[in-house]
Amino acid sequence: GGGGGGGGAATDGRTIFLPDMVPDFGLFKLMALHQSMVLAGGKFLEDFGKIIFDPIQIHLAADQRLLDKLPGLRSAMVNYLPDGLPADYPRKLKTISRAMPWWGDILPDLINETHATIEEIKTRADDIGDLPPELVESLLSAMMADGQRDTDELWKLFKDIVDNMEFASPDPEDLQENFKTFFYKEWDNNLSDYKMEWCLVRQRFAKDDPNPFVDEIRERLDGIIKLIRRQFMKLKPERFRKYRAQPTGDGLDIDALVQAVVDMHSGAFLTENVYIRRDKRIRDVAVLFLIDLSASTEEEVNGRRIIDIQKEAMVLMAEALDSLQDPYAIYGFSSDGRFRVDMFNIKDFNDPYDERVQYRIGNLAPLGLTRMGTVIRHAAHKLDSVSAMVKLMVIMTDGRPYDLEYGNLDYAIADTKKAIQEAQRQRIHPFIITSDQKSTDYLRRIAPQTQSIILPKVEMLPTLMPALYRRLTL
Numbered sequence: 070g071g072g073g074g075g076g077g078a079a080t081d082g083r084t085i086f087l088p089d090m091v092p093d094f095g096l097f098k099l100m101a102l103h104q105s106m107v108l109a110g111g112k113f114l115e116d117f118g119k120i121i122f123d124p125i126q127i128h129l130a131a132d133q134r135l136l137d138k139l140p141g142l143r144s145a146m147v148n149y150l151p152d153g154l155p156a157d158y159p160r161k162l163k164t165i166s167r168a169m170p171w172w173g174d175i176l177p178d179l180i181n182e183t184h185a186t187i188e189e190i191k192t193r194a195d196d197i198g199d200l201p202p203e204l205v206e207s208l209l210s211a212m213m214a215d216g217q218r219d220t221d222e223l224w225k226l227f228k229d230i231v232d233n234m235e236f237a238s239p240d241p242e243d244l245q246e247n248f249k250t251f252f253y254k255e256w257d258n259n260l261s262d263y264k265m266e267w268c269l270v271r272q273r274f275a276k277d278d279p280n281p282f283v284d285e286i287r288e289r290l291d292g293i294i295k296l297i298r299r300q301f302m303k304l305k306p307e308r309f310r311k312y313r314a315q316p317t318g319d320g321l322d323i324d325a326l327v328q329a330v331v332d333m334h335s336g337a338f339l340t341e342n343v344y345i346r347r348d349k350r351i352r353d354v355a356v357l358f359l360i361d362l363s364a365s366t367e368e369e370v371n372g373r374r375i376i377d378i379q380k381e382a383m384v385l386m387a388e389a390l391d392s393l394q395d396p397y398a399i400y401g402f403s404s405d406g407r408f409r410v411d412m413f414n415i416k417d418f419n420d421p422y423d424e425r426v427q428y429r430i431g432n433l434a435p436l437g438l439t440r441m442g443t444v445i446r447h448a449a450h451k452l453d454s455v456s457a458m459v460k461l462m463v464i465m466t467d468g469r470p471y472d473l474e475y476g477n478l479d480y481a482i483a484d485t486k487k488a489i490q491e492a493q494r495q496r497i498h499p500f501i502i503t504s505d506q507k508s509t510d511y512l513r514r515i516a517p518q519t520q521s522i523i524l525p526k527v528e529m530l531p532t533l534m535p536a537l538y539r540r541l542t543l
Contacts, residue, residue, distance in 0.1 A: 078104045078173030082180040083187075083210045095145055099171035102142070106131035107175065128172045129159040141262030146171070183213060186220050193224055194231075248273035253446045255407070258483035259476075268407040268443040275401060275413040275429040282431025286384045290531075297389040297535045304352065304393060304539060318344030354542045355396045355418065355457035357448050358383060360433065361466035362403040362413070367435040368467075370527050375467050375504065376435050382465070382531040383430055389535055391422050395542070398451060399426075402444045403436035406473040410443045411436070418455055441470035442484035445499060449492040461541055462492060462499040467527070469511050478511065486515045500541060502530065 078100040079086045085104040091097040110130055136143055136159075147153050149170045159165075187209050194205050208227060217223055252266040287294065312318075314325040326343040333339045360383060366376035383399060390397050398420075401413035415429040416422065445462070452460045470481035489499050500520055503512065504527035512521050522537070524530060 078171070079176055080104050080107055080173075080180075081176055081183045081213075083108070083183060083206075084213065096149060096171060099142070099145060099149070100173055102135055102139070103128070103131055103171045104173060106134040109134060124175050125165060127175060128169070129165065132159045132169070138265050139260060139262050141260055182218070186213070186218070186223065189220055190224055190227060194227070251447060251450070253443050255442060256484040256487035257476075258480055268410055268440065270410045270412055270443060270447045272412045272414060272447070275415045276432040277425045277428040278432055279428055280431040282380065283384050283427035286381055287388070290381075290385065293532070294385060294388045297385060298392045300535065300539065301389045301393040304542070312346045314342040315344045315346040316341045318346035320345045352393075352395065352542075353458040354461065355452065355455045355459070356390075356461040356463060356538070356542070357398045357400065357452050358386065359444060359448055359462065359464045359466075360399065360401045360415075361439060361464075361468075362401045362433060362436045363439045363466075363468065363471075364435050364437060365468050373528070374435075375527055376433060378527055378530055379465050379467075380430055380433055382534045384427075385531050386534050386538065387416075387422050387426070387430070396455060396457065399430070400448065400451075401433050403438065404440035404443070404472045405437040407440065407443075407475075409437075410440050410447075412444065412447055418451075438472040438475075439466065439468065439470050440472035440475055441466070441481070442488040445485065445488035445492060449488075449495055449497050452492075452497050453495055459542060460495075460497045462497055463538070463541075464499060464501045465530070466501065466503050466505075468503070468505045482511050482514050489516055489520070498541070500537075502534070502537070504530070 077088060085101065085108065087097065087101060087104075091100070107127060110127060132146075143154065143158075146169070187206060190209055191202060191205050205227075208230060209223060212223055212226055217226065249272045251270040251272065253268045253270060254263040254265050255267040256262075257264050313322045315322070322343055322345045325340075329340045329343050360379050362376070366374065366379065368375055370378070387397075387399070396418045397416070398418045399415040401415060402411065403413075404410040413429075413433070415433070416426045420426060441464075445464070448462050452462060469478065470485045472481070475481050475484075492499050498520075499516070500522075501512065501516055502522055502524065504524045506523065506525075509523065512523065515521070524533065
């Protein structure tokens with residue numbers, strides 16, 4: 070609360086102050102977003118403490134950054150301007166005759182005071198240990214935002230906090246040196262627009278430590294694997310099919326030619342259908358399997374974990390697809406907020422189904438949450454690089470989309486649905502297989518029945534997967 074001297078939003082260069090009273094929430098939201106872009110614009114001070122202060126240019130640049138990220142907000146801005154916005158606002162504008170209702174104040178004296186106070190306490194903090202500067206600034210900014218401005222009082226409070234603080238090392242992450250990162254947009258149904266470069270995917274390899282999981286499945290389900298292989302071999306088309314008695318072709322059909330001559334001697338016209346045409350028929354399917362590694366897959370059903378049932382289904386599919394020779398990839402997925410959406414490479418399209426891939430399947434374990442929209446966008450990116458007439462994305466999951474800072478259920482569903490629509494525009498066919506018995510409502514909103522299935526029992530997954538694959542790729 071508090072706001073600026075004029076009753077609007079304000080900033081001291083580090084903290085956003087919003088007014089206690091605003092006519093409506095839409096304007097309040099614009100104020101907050103605009104001020105966040107003001108802060109994102111960089112430093113207000115040069116090296117020697119001189120304030121760089123051109124408020125009009127600061128506000129215009131902030132609105133430019135805001136509309137670059139969320140272009141749909143232009144219509145929200147127009148709602149508060151009876152005469153509307155210039156067509157190219159704010160691009161190319163050097164000045165403007167009036168302040169926008171959402172702009173608020175930039176307080177140069179407060180900026181200078183805040184900067185000087187923080188620098189003074191950072192200098193004092195050098196004597197009490199090796200504290201990260203960003204930690205010092207974060208603590209001080211929070212205390213100053215609560216109204217404390219006196220340097221000596223701030224120093225006393227700061228000392229009390231630091232003296233009682235335990236600096237425990239965070240758990241190290243086992244990230245390989247060659248992991249890759251990708252930024253993706255996310256659909257915000259409240260804004261009716263995308264948040265650009267909002268989520269970070271970290272693509273890395275699943276662990277390939279030796280384990281017996283796949284060998285045990287092969288031994289236990291040897292008969293089923295052989296049966297599925299035989300069924301899949303029937304899907305493999307003949308390389309060529311001959312069509313006889315055709316008007317054009319790449320060779321004469323002797324039988325048709327003889328019959329044509331006989332017919333001609335009997336008084337009939339000589340037919341042109343005396344050729345053999347050979348049509349090349351090659352199966353052209355690529356599929357990417359996504360395995361949900363959320364923490365809920367730790368749950369047991371009749372003494373077996375959901376994750377192990379999913380892994381068993383994947384083993385049966387991999388054993389069968391090896392005989393069919395459809396290009397396929399396997400990725401596991403988990404998330405822990407928008408900057409930690411993890412995609413675990415188990416097998417890529419060009420990788421053989423070898424011992425390393427089999428170890429990776431066996432090592433899959435429950436991890437975090439499910440930011441489904443981002444996962445689907447990354448999978449579509451992978452499939453888009455593959456050349457195939459039919460591109461299929463099979464998503465195995467045990468529950469609804471859910472993640473930290475992923476909004477409510479409506480938000481998560483809207484983003485997932487939008488990601489599926491994006492994939493479909495790339496001629497990719499997503500298909501969701503879930504064991505969540507409560508998913509009827511939200512799954513209907515995400516994808517029609519032709520693009521999803523709810524398993525009555527999760528134990529059906531291993532035997533159902535091959536049958537589903539046959540149906541989806543014929």
